[in-house]
Amino acid sequence: MKNKSLVSINDYSTEEIMQILELAKYFEENTEQNLLAGKVIATLFYEPSTRTRLSFESAVQRLGGSIIGFSDSNSSSVTKGESLKDTIMTVANYSDLIVMRHPLDGSARYASEVSNVPIINAGDGANQHPTQTLLDLYSIKKTQGTLKNLNIFLVGDLKYGRTVHSLLLALMDFNPIFNFISHEKLKMPDEYKLLLDARKIKYYEHKEFTDIISEADIIYMTRTQRERFSDQLEYEKTKDTYVLRNAMLINTKPNMKILHPLPRVNEINIDVDDNNKAYYFTQALNGVYVRQAIITKILGLK
Amino acid sequence: MNKKELKVNAIKDGTVIDHIPAKDLFKVIRILKLDKYNNQITFGTNLESKKLGYKAIIKISDKFFEDDEINKIALVASDANLNIIRDYQVIEKKTVTIPDQIIGIAKCFNPKCITNNEEIITKFTVVSKKDVSLKCHYCEKIMDKAQLIINQ
Numbered sequence: 001m002k003n004k005s006l007v008s009i010n011d012y013s014t015e016e017i018m019q020i021l022e023l024a025k026y027f028e029e030n031t032e033q034n035l036l037a038g039k040v041i042a043t044l045f046y047e048p049s050t051r052t053r054l055s056f057e058s059a060v061q062r063l064g065g066s067i068i069g070f071s072d073s074n075s076s077s078v079t080k081g082e083s084l085k086d087t088i089m090t091v092a093n094y095s096d097l098i099v100m101r102h103p104l105d106g107s108a109r110y111a112s113e114v115s116n117v118p119i120i121n122a123g124d125g126a127n128q129h130p131t132q133t134l135l136d137l138y139s140i141k142k143t144q145g146t147l148k149n150l151n152i153f154l155v156g157d158l159k160y161g162r163t164v165h166s167l168l169l170a171l172m173d174f175n176p177i178f179n180f181i182s183h184e185k186l187k188m189p190d191e192y193k194l195l196l197d198a199r200k201i202k203y204y205e206h207k208e209f210t211d212i213i214s215e216a217d218i219i220y221m222t223r224t225q226r227e228r229f230s231d232q233l234e235y236e237k238t239k240d241t242y243v244l245r246n247a248m249l250i251n252t253k254p255n256m257k258i259l260h261p262l263p264r265v266n267e268i269n270i271d272v273d274d275n276n277k278a279y280y281f282t283q284a285l286n287g288v289y290v291r292q293a294i295i296t297k298i299l300g301l302k
Numbered sequence: 303m304n305k306k307e308l309k310v311n312a313i314k315d316g317t318v319i320d321h322i323p324a325k326d327l328f329k330v331i332r333i334l335k336l337d338k339y340n341n342q343i344t345f346g347t348n349l350e351s352k353k354l355g356y357k358a359i360i361k362i363s364d365k366f367f368e369d370d371e372i373n374k375i376a377l378v379a380s381d382a383n384l385n386i387i388r389d390y391q392v393i394e395k396k397t398v399t400i401p402d403q404i405i406g407i408a409k410c411f412n413p414k415c416i417t418n419n420e421e422i423i424t425k426f427t428v429v430s431k432k433d434v435s436l437k438c439h440y441c442e443k444i445m446d447k448a449q450l451i452i453n454q
């Protein structure tokens with residue numbers, strides 16, 4: 001993994017993923033570290049994503065590293081029309097590693113090809129966001145003790161949600177059962193279902209939460225964006241169907257945990273927050289440990 | 303047959319590319335960059351063909367393609383075949399097969415792909431040769447033949 005960019009979750013083998021998760025656990029248990037002393041990490045955020053940026057910056061600072069960069073493209077030379085290539089080649093001179101978020105699909109792969117320091121993709125358009133996937137895996141493993149043989153419920157926007165697609169791909173190696181819960185218009189795309197069929201992985205599709213919620217080990221909630229519906233009336237009619245409420249959790253398994261990549265809009269009612277099955281805020285904290293693990297692995301410090 | 307006709311119809315040495323779908327002739331010309339050649343080249347198009355409806359044909363004097371070079375046209379003309387001519391005789395016949403990777407010929411169909419927003423040579427992995435579907439190396443989206451645009 002040393003000096004290797006992380007652009008897509010597919011860049012890591014299952015073994016490498018497990019190594020990252022192990023190391024994240026180490027950082028969770030040993031928070032005081034100075035491994036990044038003297039290192040400069042660049043965070044180039046061409047579109048604002050405060051949550052992801054703060055998580056990376058927290059990871060770097062907890063390890064004693066320093067940070068340069070920008071938090072949206074208005075405050076950078078990008079507004080002067082500099083190409084991505086020129087910005088990356090310049091910043092690579094000033095830093096040991098670049099964390100980049102960019103609105104265009106494929107920008108991170110391209111950056112990794114022109115940069116002479118490793119790139120960590122913090123989201124390239126609608127394409128990939130591998131550190132989110134790794135922190136989701138960490139959260140699942142931590143709460144379930146394993147990644148194997150779990151019943152995973154994916155809820156909400158399964159058509160456009162890149163988070164659920166990456167998570168689905170990453171879990172395929174661990175013999176999961178999937179339950180997809182979404183509106184007809186936001187169903188899991190066929191290309192993913194074909195992959196599951198080819199691997200003989202079981203999945204079931206539902207239009208609403210059903211009694212089988214009691215079988216879930218993980219319920220992964222996502223936002224349904226109003227813009228996805230051309231018919232606003234239809235959106236209004238269905239939006240409450242995919243809202244998780246505390247009363248629905250009565251018969252769920254004791255080990256079951258609710259995950260969400262955050263920020264949420266209304267898809268998890270706040271009455272769920274106090275339930276010990278609500279895990280989304282801890283999930284966000286896990287992101288810091290996982291990013292510490294990724295950065296130190298790539299820099300060859302661990 | 304007079305001499306003038308012979309010049310159009312036959313070549314002494316070179317390559318004849320036959321069975322190009324008529325509508326895709328100009329794509330083939332662009333893929334092979336035939337506009338950059340100084341060789342004698344003859345094009346024929348809208349010729350009747352049992353298999354394709356209407357076909358086009360290209361005759362290029364004194365040019366013998368490497369497989370890598372000519373296989374690129376399979377993207378748009380998968381039924382094309384080649385006649386290699388020496389001294390007015392067909393000495394070899396070849397078909398074309400789609401390569402595993404397509405570099406710098408096609409444009410990604412995704413307007414939000416980095417390759418459509420910055421000067422980058424495109425790169426695709428051929429995920430299906432049968433129905434021609436290509437996966438962009440950058441945005442990872444898969445496009446089919448209907449979405450394929452050949453670079454100018």
Ligand SMILES: [Zn+2]
Pocket residue numbers: 106410411412415416417438439440441442443
């Ligand atoms: Zn693309």
